[in-house]
Amino acid sequence: MxxxxxxxxxxxxxxxxxxxxxxxxxxAWLISLxxxxxxxxxxxxxxxxxxxxxxxxxxxxxxxALLLGHSEQLYDRTAQHFLxxxxxxxxxxxxxxxxxxxxxxxxxxxxxLLPYPLSFAVWTLLQVAALYFTIRIFFGRSFWPMVHxxxxxxxxxxxxxxxNGLFSTAILAGGxxxxxxxxxxxxxxCVGLLSFKPQLLVGLxxxxxxxxxxxxxxxxxxxx
Numbered sequence: 001m002x003x004x005x006x007x008x009x010x011x012x013x014x015x016x017x018x019x020x021x022x023x024x025x026x027x028a029w030l031i032s033l034x035x036x037x038x039x040x041x042x043x044x045x046x047x048x049x050x051x052x053x054x055x056x057x058x059x060x061x062x063x064x065a066l067l068l069g070h071s072e073q074l075y076d077r078t079a080q081h082f083l084x085x086x087x088x089x090x091x092x093x094x095x096x097x098x099x100x101x102x103x104x105x106x107x108x109x110x111x112x113l114l115p116y117p118l119s120f121a122v123w124t125l126l127q128v129a130a131l132y133f134t135i136r137i138f139f140g141r142s143f144w145p146m147v148h149x150x151x152x153x154x155x156x157x158x159x160x161x162x163x164n165g166l167f168s169t170a171i172l173a174g175g176x177x178x179x180x181x182x183x184x185x186x187x188x189x190c191v192g193l194l195s196f197k198p199q200l201l202v203g204l205x206x207x208x209x210x211x212x213x214x215x216x217x218x219x220x221x222x223x224x
């Protein structure tokens with residue numbers, strides 16, 4: 001008598017892939033922090049000798065410089081690096097230069113009022129909230145788009161490196177929603193918040209200038 005064994009294979013669904021990807025990415029990040037922070041205590045340095053939050057240190061240091069009354073140091077790379085190492089309590093690899101308009105440093109002064117680790121935690125929560133806001137506008141209250149995005153490496157990098165891309169995305173999403181609602185002046189005001197990233201704002205303004213009859217309210221709101 002012959003025995004036959006039937007094997008079956010099943011491909012992972014997109015939802016399962018997203019969940020696995022999300023768990024792997026954030027677990028690796030947390031492991032890096034869990035092994036790096038105690039090693040460099042009392043410094044806020046991860047396993048790879050980079051500051052906790054990476055890019056966030058440049059934002060925090062810019063705000064701190066304003067609080068200390070040293071606005072002239074915003075674009076002084078040497079002074080900024082010394083201040084950053086003082087904030088994270090340790091030397092670290094690489095450089096994080098502040099390349100944003102001064103108005104962004106004024107905003108970051110609010111975060112610099114908090115201790116660095118707490119400030120980064122608040123920043124991270126706000127980034128996740130900005131992502132959720134964007135997804136709500138385009139996908140409603142569906143749960144899985146949020147999981148998909150959290151498991152997408154560019155979003156993970158933005159969150160773990162303490163970048164600000166998700167705030168830009170939320171501003172654009174809010175502007176899009178207001179345009180769809182025919183609230184063009186308010187949409188312009190919303191998009192005007194992108195003044196901390198002039199390259200994005202200028203691109204939109206150029207597009208609107210090509211259709212001034214349809215976009216004058218957007219332009220007025222943005223100018224305000």
